Amino acid sequence: MSTNRSHEHAEQTTQSFERIFSSGWTNFKRSSFLSLGATGVMALTLLVFSGLLVLNFFTNETVSYLDAKVDVSVYFKNSAKEDQVLKVKNDLEGVATVAKVNYLSREQALADFKERHKDNQLIQDSIAELEENPLQASLNIKAKTTDGYKGIVDFLEQHNLRDSMEKINFYENQVAIDRIRGLSSNLVLWGLGGSLFLALVAIMVTFNTIRLTIYNKKQEIEIMRLVGASNWHIRGPFMVEGGIYGLFAALLALIIFYPAVYYASGKLAVVAPSLNLFGHFVGNLGWMLLALIGSGLALGVLSSFIAIRRHLKI
């Protein structure tokens, strides 16, 4: 008997869900004009979110580009012997924060220099005039993370072969790099702040659109209450309707976003060929679908839930 009853109860719940979903879908279809407006506004909101993702992509690319530019070079005095240089190299490789150490011998430096300026006869002639190789042996050090450089410089400063080193040029780069990093982090901060503000405005517009849609049906809600509908029976279809707005808005936003990114990517390739904006977003299509549809659904359902609350007070 009790199993029967619980089975019946489960059946009733399933039926209620089915009814709420089909009712939400019917409402969406029948109020097509309002639905179109709400869907459009939500699609704009989601496009702002997508813009945020593009900004994030640029930020990450800029930071990793700058990170790749940072390194420390140590130049050795001409009096330094090769085994001393190699000893420093060896010691550096034992430091945990060091990713890679490149050794450039004096001969190699000269060969590189000649190769680089092979078209410039004046330079070639000048070098031929010199009796001794003017270039120094150097070590080029890459840290695993940018925070590691300070420690590496300190390590070199305290090394017992410090006297054979001519200069450590991190100090020269550091100022320029810090300035660029500061600029880029400011850019990121302002961009992020601006986008978040826009997103907030878009969310409020969406919420208000849905609120107006529901306000239009104020009388319907009152009638539903009068014929004995429970709050969930009233709220449910509106939440489903909100979810449908979100779903369609997400699809609309994706349909606009990808061609726009494709277009922008083509233009961008002229300026920065290493940036593959379109490729990045095609590679993350699954995530984009999930993020946009997820936030569309959440935005629609939550806005409806909040907007309808005030109409449900008995």
Add this chain to the structure above:
Amino acid sequence: MISFKKVTKQYNGDFIALDNINLEIKDGEFVSLVGPSGAGKSTLIKMLIREETPTSGQVILDDIDLAEVKNTEIPFLRRKIGAIFQDFKLLDSKTAFENVAFALEVSGVPAEEIKTDVMQVLGIVGLSGKGANFPRELSGGEKQRIAIARALIHRPKIILADEPTGNLDLVNSYEVVKLLWKINEIGTTVILATHDREIVNTVSKRVISMEHGKIVRDQTQDGKYII
């Protein structure tokens, strides 16, 4: 059995809508509630569906003090009472069939049963062929009959009709009253609030006259419209 015990309703501190009402209505009665606009008829009806609660006194329906009904239980109370209004209160976005069916859907009645019951009740009000029409495609009389069908669908023990003929012409008003009569004959309590003299005199059952929130006259049999 419905009883009002010393019921007073006061709005905004000074306006008194109901003033010390004492009233008993037995099961199966047909009661006409008459009086000018603002006499308190609608407030009285709203108390029975718990849209309003008394400032003091008790409204008791089948031994339940309505003021004690929890908010979550109100939908269940409303499913036991059929209500009809002057402005029909139909859902514009739903067809006639869906309007009636909605009242059953919210109670979790299976789809098959809903279909049979709705068709049957549309037959009773004489609108079997109008199920697929939206309210905007129906005449005033037809809308009110759909509203009656919706009120009947739960087979309620009580039907509350608040000025159901207020927006209807004479012929349609008479049709609606005939339906209420029929409903009363099968044992349903009917409370009809109206200020339509012709209708009250035609029905000629118990008539309660109200004025300024008070009951001024209660004719228990063969009542006439007197204020």
